[in-house]
Amino acid sequence: MADSNDVDVLIIGGGLAGLCALDAVLESGRSARLVEKTTALGGSTVLSSGLVAFAGTDEQRSCGIADSSARLREDLASTGLAMSDPALLDLYCGEQLATYRWLKDVGVVFGEPHAGSGQSVPRSHPVDTWALVTELARRARAKGGVIDLSTSAVRLLIEGERVEGATLRTASGDKRVHAGAVIFASGGFSRSESMLRRFAPAMAHALRAGGEGNTGDGLLMAAKIGAGLADLPYIKGTFGIFPFRSSAEEGTGILVVYKGAIAVNGHGERFINESLPYKVLGDACLAQPESLAYQIFDEQAMAQSESAVPIYDFRRRLEAGQIHQADTLEDLANGLGIDVEATLATVHAYNEAIQNGTSDAFGRTTLCGGVGTPTPIVRGPFYGFPSTTVLLATYCGITFDTETRVTDVYGAVIPGLYAAGEVTGGFHGNGYVTGTSLGKSSIFGRLAGQRAAQFVASGQ
Ligand SMILES: Cc1cc2nc3c(=O)[nH]c(=O)nc-3n(C[C@H](O)[C@H](O)[C@H](O)COP(=O)(O)OP(=O)(O)OC[C@H]3O[C@@H](n4cnc5c(N)ncnc54)[C@H](O)[C@@H]3O)c2cc1C
Known part of the structure; x- marks a missing residue:
């Protein structure tokens, strides 16, 4: 650590990205301090469905799924409608297997x-994000890393063009902390109404989820x-949430459409x-009347309920009284109050x-992406x-x-600023x-920690 610095690397935000960065800085032999503005670590990470996108994994191989970084790269580029930065796609795909192994x-x-x-192939791997966050924090503390809760970064310290730390706010006041490098890992803005009004007016009728900070x-x-x-x-919300109650537990919604349901609006269309x-x-x-749709399905889809995967845990929603059940389609539509x-x-x-093998009115040939019939x-x-x-996450932000x-x-x-x-x-x-938010938090978080530590070591 340079004499004038309080710490080598200051990390802002205690979700998956921040904790991966913290581990990497400490692993590189540099000192690190992570500040988290709320009273607990985890952010959106611990509220998530815990699906992580890696390709070419042991779990895929055990299930007979052939996948590769190249195939993942193609899916990322085509789903992003060619608007992603190709260099960042290469970075994710180049680093993903190493990060997967490290997480193991x-x-x-x-x-x-x-x-x-x-x-195009199944690659959403469920993980316990709470266990992951807890373990990363335990490892960091064991290696001498400092984690301060209820501590919010409010301004960057700048010298010329270079970032040299941040002003931190706690209940006892503001303090300037000087660092060789700063890493932003502070998450998105799905909980800021003023920013959503400014940047995502089309999401006015979408429900909100995500970490309170x-x-x-x-x-x-x-x-x-x-x-x-x-x-x-390109800020977009995710389909599938029950509209009439909201709690963190229900933040994920369910996607029976990916297991055989159709979606109709209140007119039954x-x-x-x-x-x-x-x-x-x-x-x-959001473009349908009252921004509402109804996932309609039968026992074949219900039978595919998976308690380990929140977005496919249909039976829990049935037990919670959110899913309507009926013996006939007529009774079902009546019960749902649709045409x-x-x-x-x-x-x-x-x-x-x-049944006739004729073309579907909307061109549907699979159940989810390229998978299923x-x-x-x-x-x-x-x-x-x-x-x-x-709106689970905002999927946009600072360029890097x-x-x-x-x-x-x-x-x-x-200079001196990473994200x-x-x-x-x-x-x-x-x-x-699916799974590329947690994926990028882990892959790029770890990389940011390594690169920030190298920057400090270079003495630039
Ligand atoms: C309900 C739900 C389901 C989801 N499901 C999935 C899924 O299955 N797969 C997937 O890939 N993604 C999923 N996502 C998205 C994913 O969880 C997030 O994009 C990801 O966890 C972000 O990680 P992060 O570390 O960047 O941010 P976070 O985990 O949100 O952590 C950021 C932290 O920074 C803190 N912070 C903010 N400002 C400051 C400040 N000024 N000073 C100090 N600390 C600050 C916040 O309090 C927060 O704790 C889901 C999100 C939600 C809400």
Whole structure:
């Protein structure tokens, strides 16, 4: 540590990205301090469904799923509608297997991979994010890392063009902390109404989820010193949440559409190919009357409920009284309060297209991304679930390069400033592949810690 610095690397934010960065800095032999503005670590990470996208894993191999970094790269580029930064896609795909192996060494247990949004093969690996966060914090403390809760970074300290620390706010006042490098890992802004009004007015009717501290602080601090911003036009909500109650536990919603359900609006009409990425479904749902849709399905889809995967845990929602069950489709539509005749006609047309092998009205040929085959909705009992769109994360933010250095509005590096996780933009482009938020938080978080430590060691 330079004599004038309080710490080598200051990390802002205690979710997955920040904790991975902390581990990497300490591993590099540098001192590190992580500040978390709320009273607990975890942020959105511990509220999430815990699905992480890695390709070519042991778990995929055990299930006979052939996958590779190259295939993942293709899915990321096509789902992002070619609006992602190709260099960041290369970075993710180049580093992902090493990060997966490292997480296994940390003790993470990866569950059986499931198909997810934008995936041509199943690669959403369920993990226990709470256990992961707890273990990373334990490791960091054991290596001498400092973690301060209830401590908020409010301004960057700048000398010339270089970032040299931050002003930290606690209950006892403000304090300037000097550091050789600073890493932003402060998450997105799904909890800032003022920023959502400014940057995502189309999400006005989407429900909100995410860590309570995710109010865009990092993005604002970085913008104040000229950082570039990317992907702001592509903020999208996720389809599938129950609209009439909201709690952290229900923040994930369920996607029966990816296991065989169709989605209809209150008029009983389908409005989209349901196997498209759930953010595309989210936008389409917001355009329906009252921003509402209904996932309609039969026992074949219900039988695929998976208690280990929140987005596919249908039976828990049935037990919670959120899913309506009926012996006939007519009773189901009545119970849901949607147009009965139109719903029957819609299901009939959907079933007929599958049974006759004729083309589906919306071009649906799979269940989820490139996986699964649609089945007719015929086997009772029948089920329906009112669903709307929820903003889980903001998927946009500060621009950064392949060394995880923050870049300014002209693309030049801002010396001493690094970023990782949901605070960053440029990676997802105009779409989202399931599991790549936690994926990028771990991959780029770890990399940011390594690169920031190298920067400090170089004495630049
Ligand atoms: C309900 C839900 C389900 C999801 N499911 C999935 C999923 O299955 N797969 C997936 O890949 N992604 C999922 N996501 C998205 C994913 O969880 C997040 O994008 C990811 O966890 C972000 O990690 P992070 O470390 O960047 O931010 P976070 O985990 O949000 O951590 C950021 C931390 O920074 C703190 N902070 C903010 N400002 C300051 C400040 N000024 N000073 C100090 N600390 C600050 C915050 O309090 C927070 O604790 C889901 C999100 C939600 C809400």
